Amino acid sequence: MIQGFRKLFQSPIGLAVTLGFVGLIALAFASADITGSGFGGIAGGERVATVGSERISTSTYRETLNGAYERARGENPGLTWEEFLDGGGTDGVLDQMTERLSVYAFAKENGIRIGDSLVGSELTQIPAFQGPDGQFSQEMYQAALQQRGLSEKLVREDLEQGLAARMMLIPAQIGTQFPEKMARQYARLLNETRHGSVAFVPSSIFASDVEVTDDQLKSYLATNRSRYSLPERRTVRYAIIDRAGVADIVATDADVSAYYESNRDEFAGSEERVMTQLVMPTEAAANAVLADLANPSRMAAVAREKGLSTTQVSADSRSDLSAKTSPAVTQAVYDAAEGSIAGPVRGPLGWYLMRVDSITRTNDRSLAEVRDEIAATVTEDKRRQALAERASEAEDQLNSGASLQEVAASLNAEVKTTGPLLENGQPFDQAGAEVPAQVQRVVQNLFAMDSGSDAQIAIAADGESYILYEPGKITASAPPPFEQIKPAIEAAYKQEQGSKKANAAADKVLAAIRKGQTPAEAMKLIEKTTPPVSPVDMSRQELVGAQQQVPPPLALMFSMAKGSTKKLEAPQKAGWFIVDLDRIETKDIAEDDPLVAATVRQLGPAIGGEMGEQLTRAIQADVGVTKNQTAIDAVVAQLTGNR
Numbered sequence: 239m240i241q242g243f244r245k246l247f248q249s250p251i252g253l254a255v256t257l258g259f260v261g262l263i264a265l266a267f268a269s270a271d272i273t274g275s276g277f278g279g280i281a282g283g284e285r286v287a288t289v290g291s292e293r294i295s296t297s298t299y300r301e302t303l304n305g306a307y308e309r310a311r312g313e314n315p316g317l318t319w320e321e322f323l324d325g326g327g328t329d330g331v332l333d334q335m336t337e338r339l340s341v342y343a344f345a346k347e348n349g350i351r352i353g354d355s356l357v358g359s360e361l362t363q364i365p366a367f368q369g370p371d372g373q374f375s376q377e378m379y380q381a382a383l384q385q386r387g388l389s390e391k392l393v394r395e396d397l398e399q400g401l402a403a404r405m406m407l408i409p410a411q412i413g414t415q416f417p418e419k420m421a422r423q424y425a426r427l428l429n430e431t432r433h434g435s436v437a438f439v440p441s442s443i444f445a446s447d448v449e450v451t452d453d454q455l456k457s458y459l460a461t462n463r464s465r466y467s468l469p470e471r472r473t474v475r476y477a478i479i480d481r482a483g484v485a486d487i488v489a490t491d492a493d494v495s496a497y498y499e500s501n502r503d504e505f506a507g508s509e510e511r512v513m514t515q516l517v518m519p520t521e522a523a524a525n526a527v528l529a530d531l532a533n534p535s536r537m538a539a540v541a542r543e544k545g546l547s548t549t550q551v552s553a554d555s556r557s558d559l560s561a562k563t564s565p566a567v568t569q570a571v572y573d574a575a576e577g578s579i580a581g582p583v584r585g586p587l588g589w590y591l592m593r594v595d596s597i598t599r600t601n602d603r604s605l606a607e608v609r610d611e612i613a614a615t616v617t618e619d620k621r622r623q624a625l626a627e628r629a630s631e632a633e634d635q636l637n638s639g640a641s642l643q644e645v646a647a648s649l650n651a652e653v654k655t656t657g658p659l660l661e662n663g664q665p666f667d668q669a670g671a672e673v674p675a676q677v678q679r680v681v682q683n684l685f686a687m688d689s690g691s692d693a694q695i696a697i698a699a700d701g702e703s704y705i706l707y708e709p710g711k712i713t714a715s716a717p718p719p720f721e722q723i724k725p726a727i728e729a730a731y732k733q734e735q736g737s738k739k740a741n742a743a744a745d746k747v748l749a750a751i752r753k754g755q756t757p758a759e760a761m762k763l764i765e766k767t768t769p770p771v772s773p774v775d776m777s778r779q780e781l782v783g784a785q786q787q788v789p790p791p792l793a794l795m796f797s798m799a800k801g802s803t804k805k806l807e808a809p810q811k812a813g814w815f816i817v818d819l820d821r822i823e824t825k826d827i828a829e830d831d832p833l834v835a836a837t838v839r840q841l842g843p844a845i846g847g848e849m850g851e852q853l854t855r856a857i858q859a860d861v862g863v864t865k866n867q868t869a870i871d872a873v874v875a876q877l878t879g880n881r
Contacts, residue, residue, distance in 0.1 A: 284296045284866075284869050285866055285869060286299045286332065286865065286866050286869045286870050286873065287299075287335070287336050287863065287864065287865045287866065288863070288864045289336050289339040289340050289343055289861060289862070289863050290343040290861040290862055291343070292339050292342075292343055294335055294336065294339065296869050296872070296873050298335075298392075299331075299332060299335065299870070300873050300876075300877065302331055302335060303327065303328075303331045303332075303873065303874075303877065304877065306322075306330075307319065307322050307327065307877075310322055310327070323874060328870065328874055332865070332870065336858065336863045336865075337858065338399055338400070338403050339399065340854070340857050340858040340861045340863060341402065341403040341406050341407065341854060341857055342398075342399040342402045342403060343861050344857045344860065344861055345402040345403070345405065345406050346402070350402055350405055350406070352398045352401045354394075356401060357394050357397045357398055357401070360397045360400075360401065361374065361379070361393075361394075361397065362374035366378070367379040367382060406853070406857075407850045407853060407854065410849050410850055410853045411847070411849055411850045412846075414842065414845045414846040414849055415838065415842055415845065416837070416838045416841040416842045416844075418834065418838060420841075421834050421835075421837040421838045421841065422827065422834050422837075424837045424841065425827055425834045425837045426824055426826065426827055427778055427824070428777075428778050428779045428782070428833060429777065429778070429824060429825045429827060430777060430778045430822060430823065430824045430825075431775065431776065431778075431822070431823045431824075431825075432774065432775075432776060432777075432778075432795055432796060432822050432823075433773075433774065433775050433819075433820050433821050434773075434774050434795055434817065434818045434819040434820045434821075435757045435771050435772060435773050435774055435817075435818050435820075436771070436772045436774060436791045436792075436795070436815055436816070436817055437747065437757050437761050437768070437769075437771045437772075437815070437816040437818075438769050438772075438808070438813055438814070438815055438816075439740045439743050439744045439747065439761075439764065439768060439813050439814045439815075439816065440740065440768065440769070440812065440813040441733055441737040441739075441740045441811055441812055441813045442733075442736060442812075442813070443736070443740075443766045443767065443768065444735070444736040444739035444740055444766075445732040445733050445735065445736030445737075446732075446736075448731075448732045448735045448736060450728060450731055450732065452720075452724075454731065455720075455724060455727050455731060456720065458727060458730075458731045458734075459717060459723075459727055462730075463717060465730075466717040466718075466723055466727065467717050468666075468715060468716065468717070468718060469660055469661070469666075469715055470660075470661070470685075470712070470713065470714055470715045471659060471660055471666040471713050472684060472685065472709050472710065472711065472712050472713070473655050473656050473657065473658055473659070473709075473711045474655065474656045474659060474677050474680075474681070474684055474707055474708075474709070474710055475653060475693075475707065475708050475709070475710045476642075476653070476654060476655075476656070476676070476677055476680075476706060476707040477642065477645075477646035477649075477651040477652060477654070477705070477706045477707075478651060478652075478676060478698065478703055478704070478705055478706075479625065479628055479629055479632060479649055479651055479703060479704040479705075479706065480625070480698075480702070480703035480704075481621060481625065481702070481703070483625075483628060483649060483651070484621045484624040484625050484628070485621075487617070487620050487621050487624050488617050488620075489612070489613045489616035489617045489620065493613075493616045493620070494605070494609055494612045494613050494616060497612050497615070497616050498605050498608065498612060505602060505603040505608055506602050507599060507600045507601045507602045507603075508554055508555055508599070508600050509555070509572075509597060509598070509599045509600075510552065510553065510554045510555075510598040510599075511552070511553055511559070511571060511572070511594060511596070511597050511598075512550065512551070512594075512595045512596045513550070513551045513552070513553075513571060513592045513593060513594055513595060514537055514548050514549075514550055514551075514592070514593040514595055515548060515550070515551045515590065515591070515592055516541050516546065516548045516590070516591040516592075517585070517587045517588045517589065517590055517591075518546075518582070518588055518589045518591070519588050519589070520588075521582055521584075521589045523589070524582035524588075524589040524590075524591055525582060527540060527544065527546075527591060528579065528591060531579065534577060534578060534579045534593050535577070535593075537579065537591070537593045550595075551563075551592075556572060559571060559572075563585050563586065563590065564584075564585045564586055566583050566585065567580075567581075567583050567585045567590050567592065570583045570590075570592065571592050571594060574592070574594050575594065576594050576595075576596060576597045577593075577594065577595075578593070578594055579591055579592065579593045579594075580592045580593075580594065622702075625702070625704070628704075629695060629704040631648075631649075632645050632648075632695055632704070632706060633695050635648065636692060636693055636694070639692075641693065642693035642706050642707075642708050645693070645706060646706060651706070655710050656674075656677055656710070657671055658711070658713060659673060659677075661682065662681070663677075663678040663681040663682075675698075675699040675700075676698040676699050676700070676705045677705070677707070679696070679698065679699045679705075680694075680696050680705060680707050683696070684708075684709055687708070688709075689709055689712050691708065691709065692708070693706055693707065693708040694706070694707055694708070695707075733810075733811050733812075734811055736811075737807075737811040737813065737814075740813050740814050741807075741814055743763075743764045743766075743814075744814035744816055745805070746760075746764070747760040747761055747763060748760075748803060748804075748805050748816055750763055751803045751816070751818060752803060757771045757816065757818050758770075758771045774792070774795060776792070778796060781796060790806055790808075790809075791806060791815045791817050794806050794815075794817050795817050795819055798817065798819045799819070800819060800820075800821055800822045801819065801820070801821075802819055803816065803817065803818045803819070804816075805817075
């Protein structure tokens with residue numbers, strides 16, 4: 239049970255759907271694809287499960303299942319719906335939902351209530367609802383709910399269920415400790431030493447005797463076609479619509495003049511001012527300071543004498559200063575002469591005294607001065623617009639049934655063809671070949687097209703030009719010519735047949751050992767040269783401390799009963815291991831052996847998890863859970879597109 243619990247938490251599915259107390263919120267806001275859209279032919283209120291008197295609707299199940307899938311896909315971008323569901327997503331997500339709802343129903347029955355203030359406190363801790371300052375933002379909260387199609391009622395209910403589950407389950411896990419007697423038994427296992435042997439019957443000693451015909455190899459190829467098939471590859475016919483076709487477009491004098499008139503503020507002169515600023519809490523205090531200023535240049539000194547401090551403020555325009563202070567302060571400053579003091583005037587922080595330290599003015603720039611600058615800007619805009627119009631024209635032609643060749647010809651664009659490409663955009667069997675970035679960007683779309691599909695248009699990789707594309711030659715996935723792969727097929731066939739004969743020989747050896755012969759004596763029955771039998775005398779500590787992957791025969795030996803013998807196939811049909819366990823020695827450990835305490839610490843959390851799981855199971859049995867398999871299947875069918 240503990241091991242199963244651990245595996246759930248360690249698996250991608252388990253991570254996505256584990257009872258997380260705030261399950262729907264965690265899943266929904268980890269995913270950007272949860273919507274509140276309709277549910278096709280399935281009524282959103284139809285139940286997929288009933289927990290006590292509570293119901294889990296198809297729409298809620300769909301949202302949570304979709305969120306779990308998106309979270310799992312974040313860890314494995316290539317994950318498909320089918321793979322996710324086959325890995326336990328269907329039952330795993332619903333099981334976690336029913337567990338959490340069962341605990342919530344049980345909590346309510348036993349007087350546990352979650353107040354609005356506690357739910358509100360939880361809301362403030364969710365990062366999706368926090369503004370740039372890290373604090374809860376009502377605007378971010380509403381925007382996040384709207385974006386994901388979630389109602390505030392649903393969010394608050396989910397948080398309430400999660401908090402109730404936390405209050406029920408966490409106390410059951412607090413203070414749990416792995417019993418010392420059990421820990422001592424586990425610790426003794428680390429001192430355990432196993433004595434036995436491993437024999438190996440290689441397939442190769444039989445494979446060399448296998449005779450094979452072409453007919454047998456062709457039949458083997460037909461049975462294992464996918465193993466030897468080359469992937470589908472396609473050539474791409476494409477044309478690029480880029481700036482080369484609009485290079486002759488330039489800004490005219492009329493264009494430049496019109497732009498200058500429409501954007502006079504851009505070329506107007508500026509008046510930058512640098513001020514010394516003093517802010518006082520009251521107008522009277524500001525006037526008192528002003529009365530002591532016989533010379534405006536002593537403003538900072540007088541402020542220091544009164545225990546006050548000034549700051550220097552610069553502004554390159556009225557709007558700039560207004561943003562830093564207020565319109566009233568700005569008006570007073572720009573009405574004052576250089577070296578004089580403006581104010582006191584009311585501002586956002588109090589009453590302002592502003593000494594104008596310096597004024598730097600720049601004159602308006604004339605049309606002649608900025609002609610080249612404007613011409614470059616207007617030319618760029620006109621070319622970009624012309625390119626967009628050419629792309630729109632190309633799209634219209636394609637929609638009207640024109641071919642890629644015809645559209646490209648009308649736009650003076652060259653049609654090119656790539657070499658064979660794989661679905662990931664990489665060249666097939668072309669050492670050193672480079673695929674244009676524009677083409678790589680559309681390869682996946684191209685592999686979704688049929689051989690007779692109309693050409694498509696898309697924005698190219700540079701974000702400025704456009705690409706017209708269509709499938710060229712499509713070569714379906716299939717094995718290469720027989721003669722080309724015959725050596726590989728022959729080797730695999732012989733290996734497979736050799737493995738079968740090695741298996742029969744291993745069975746013969748296994749039977750002899752079980753009748754009392756030693757492994758070395760039994761191996762002589764094969765009447766072929768085999769590797770010598772390898773004795774094994776190893777402790778579990780040595781096995782664990784090897785810091786590398788444990789060989790399968792040793793892993794098997796440490797799971798066998800004393801006096802037993804088992805057979806194990808080697809990887810890649812390389813042969814068969816015969817593992818014989820003669821005896822097991824387990825030494826006692828001292829009363830104060832630190833290994834016992836370490837075992838208690840390591841296995842303690844597992845006991846807590848087990849207690850929480852057992853409590854959840856008991857609660858479910860008490861509350862009662864029923865599932866509607868028809869509705870569950872309908873949800874899964876729609877998500878996978880099988881309806």
